[in-house]
Amino acid sequence: MPGLEQRVNTKVVIDYQPIGKRVYANIGQTVLEAAQGLELFEHGISTPCGGKGLCARCLVRLVTGELAPVSPTEKNMLTPERLEQGYRLACQAKIDGPCKIEIPVTSLIGRQQLQVAGCLQAVEVDYGLKRYIISGLVRTSIHYPYSLWQQMEQIFKDRYDLTGLKVGLNLLRSVNPAAVAGELAVTVHDNQIVDVADLDTNYEPLGLAVDLGTTKIAAFLIRLDTGETVAAEGVLNPQIAYGEDLMSRLAFAMESEENARQMISAAADGINELAQRLTASMSVGVEQISQAVIVANTAMHHLLLGLPIKQLAFSPYVPAATLPIETVAEVIGLKLGEQARVYMTPPIGGFVGGDHVAMIQSSRVDEAQGITLGIDIGTNTEVVLAVNERMISSCSCASGPAFEGAHVYQGMRAVNGAISEVRLSNNGEEVNWQTIGGQKPIGLCGSGIIDAIAELNRAGIIAVNGRLDPNHPRVRTEAGKVPEFLLVTREDSGCNSDIVITQKDIGEIQLAKAAIASGISTLLSACGVKVEEIENVIIAGAFGSFLRLESAIAVGMLPNLPLERFAQVGNAAGAGACMSLVSEQERRRAERLATTIKHLDLAVQPEFKREFAKALKFPRVS
């Protein structure tokens, strides 16, 4: 036991996976409290139950060092096996000395690999909020027959020369106007009183920024007055039930009005769930959200708003409208605050939507020096090319959900137990891997698959056309079954079966990477730019930020350029949504971007098919 003096200044090291961070904490603080000092942006520890020990979602693991003994709550919530392995609840476990704590990816807010860190550019928040301390309020009585609001009207007029102030109906309904006396903190937004409270409570106006993706929906809860992100979460887009890619969803929605209604409400449901979870994690209600900004590709945009989609589903794939849309939340089925306003960043054209505008907006591709390529990797991948701030073009590539682990035999989401890195040695006879969370492998996440295929290619185990070498000792060929490469044996795996990469998996990745690579090359040739002229490559999207660039280049997905020209910026579309949420100027900027960026329809480019066929091949690395 260290002495008292020592204990007071105890240093707790929290080893945050995948990025190491350390923080100083006091004895007796919970691990959760200590972690709040970490500047992790949205990567805080997830606490859906508000830290009450009820949800077990704040799971952490003690690697070394001292925590206070396991509490009864923890015993209740965790299996003996987990306790054995060192798992604890961050909201319950108390620091008792220096220690090293692992936070599994699954315990992080935004555990669906949301990433925005580092890409939210400085934005001037222009939400016009003012706080007044109003004193001299008197209880209503026969001697002073004025309600709180009548007194306020008078006080604002006399003391601040403010007239014509309005009060929101919810506020009028919820405050007893005859019982208030003394001082109040009154918050005024534009011409409207939006909050009254005791002097020691702050009003926190909240907004919701949403990146409505084909596969995932990411949402950020933002303080409108400071721009601060207070929580972030992600869910799978419930529309997946009606089709994986946007074409099949459009087809489903066109079948009948009932189908269209289902599709529309599925998207709203997803956003509502996130709003619910995010506000619950802050112990407030969804009513507190007064503004939302949603960015989405054109199909998701139309399928949320209920716009006509027939002209979008068939060539020439024309959006119903490319105007910015502002509406009231209820009108599109969103359950936020009373009369909460929703703004949707306008699409550019074709399937290139407001999410891409938001990505350009936050990563400032349009203002970059030199020729800049921006790639937002997702189920649909958008590519933008900026040449000297003047010629900006973009296109959309149907890359599909393979990078999310779909259509890959043992593919999985990037959670604990997923293989995220693969190294082959000894001509591919020996396989080394790393998993998220360091556990025994149970499958492959997107970056693991890319890594594995890049290694197979480097080792010459797959041919230029992707075919597995049937003579390699780890390649198994059986009549009536697709050939496969044995990555992990059943004994080494955590799922009681071999982990393999099949010939079909390779085919899926080939299609996906070819869609992106051919989109890039077609866009480059349409703009008369050569690959080597590109000075910056910005990789956006959750998957893109976990991607090993060398591997992505090795499989031919990304252009073969020096690594220092690349930047991985995470969920830049979400960051753009956050910017538009707190700044009218940013909305205007996004609208200007949407109208000035030229949209290139890949389908009508004569060379696109040839480029695609070429891009299916694997490059031979020297």
Add this chain to the structure above:
Amino acid sequence: MPGLEQRVNTKVVIDYQPIGKRVYANIGQTVLEAAQGLELFEHGISTPCGGKGLCARCLVRLVTGELAPVSPTEKNMLTPERLEQGYRLACQAKIDGPCKIEIPVTSLIGRQQLQVAGCLQAVEVDYGLKRYIISGLVRTSIHYPYSLWQQMEQIFKDRYDLTGLKVGLNLLRSVNPAAVAGELAVTVHDNQIVDVADLDTNYEPLGLAVDLGTTKIAAFLIRLDTGETVAAEGVLNPQIAYGEDLMSRLAFAMESEENARQMISAAADGINELAQRLTASMSVGVEQISQAVIVANTAMHHLLLGLPIKQLAFSPYVPAATLPIETVAEVIGLKLGEQARVYMTPPIGGFVGGDHVAMIQSSRVDEAQGITLGIDIGTNTEVVLAVNERMISSCSCASGPAFEGAHVYQGMRAVNGAISEVRLSNNGEEVNWQTIGGQKPIGLCGSGIIDAIAELNRAGIIAVNGRLDPNHPRVRTEAGKVPEFLLVTREDSGCNSDIVITQKDIGEIQLAKAAIASGISTLLSACGVKVEEIENVIIAGAFGSFLRLESAIAVGMLPNLPLERFAQVGNAAGAGACMSLVSEQERRRAERLATTIKHLDLAVQPEFKREFAKALKFPRVS
């Protein structure tokens, strides 16, 4: 049969009850078409089914002259008895020669004695609507891959230098953006495209003005661009189910949250029904209503908005807020157009509400020359006194629903068969009466009761304290029953029973008229004004415009002043709502009125009780 020439110029006389009006019509026109020539303002014939012969609400009676034979539709909709009596459907019956047609009050729009004629002052409509003819639109194709809205954006920018135009979500949803070619009429309101249509169709932006009264709700459908009233209707306030006067409603609503909810939705239901009926009568949907203005007394205002009411229900009767309130229709349960906005004119204080502000607004009491008294008679009667445009004060008197026929033994609404006028002769031994519709009497409407009591007073049959002379031959006194005056014998009545005025009826009217008279005298004395100094008396309210002034003076309800100083202006509160609907300036004017008019709480005036006791007496007319 008249010759052809004669027939072409046939003159059809429509005898419109209670006011005679004539109109020239052609052979072959329906009675409905002919009646459209009548300048009856809201007193047109009610046609809820749009003149399709489906609702039988357009009932009229052929008194003399020629109509084409009864059609199969009419046979279907009318009983043989009715047909026998000469009843026809105005929308079906065709003119076949000169004739005299009676329109029963029940067939009139606003048949609940709505009256606005003559009181809607000239208002400058400032609804910023513009219509553009947009030509050169092209169907979307592979050769021209732009949607209608994308083309519009470009055209408005190029031809009108208009950018940043928005389009309502409903419009975006309902128009096929790929199929429009050629020319379109585009209507823009402020910065928003609100309608697109063929060149020959006009966009008619509709608004709803509502006078939400304690007993009745009156609503007016108004063209927002011209200010024209296109339809008007009235219903009983469904809140009546929970209490007749506002005090009992407040008490009911305070009992539980469930009660409050019921009360709130009852008011919304009434307004929704009117919106439905009014738009149906114009063959459009409620979605077409984009704006509404509602005026109401403070209690009705709070019970529609769901504001706290406890402080209003008890002395000193303080409104929660006297601010103007603007909200979205859905928020208060109103089913109007998408995101339709609702404005409520602010109350003055106590129970004196926005309806009274609207009455002052439309009758311009505040701008009148000389000392002016305004009286808006209803279940609550508001009185305003303007002295030289500077000192304006108002108060509210609980006059009760007796004038609507409630609490009066044989009282009824002002519909066919109601006695509306009474004359006594031969010391009251002989009674003459007139009924609405000229039918056999079945009861008394409000003005009939006042008339009858005035006559009883004039003939000395009631004492100063209201007591019926037990020795009069028509006064019946029976042990255990209240004394009564026989007005109509069973043989002469249309209801198979005597029609009488009971001692209790006289008491009810005494209370009601005393409430008004003492309100007036208390207000006068508080302002230091003598009765004879009053130069104008404005009588507003539906009941007030059917009232015979001589009788109202004779019973002591109205001040004894020369008749030429009085003006009966009908539903002035509704007219004020119409003004605020089409003019922002008028809203600001109403808001200024609400803050400058002084509210006098009768309950705390020391002389009020004395004045009330005095006013219970009947004046002796010389």
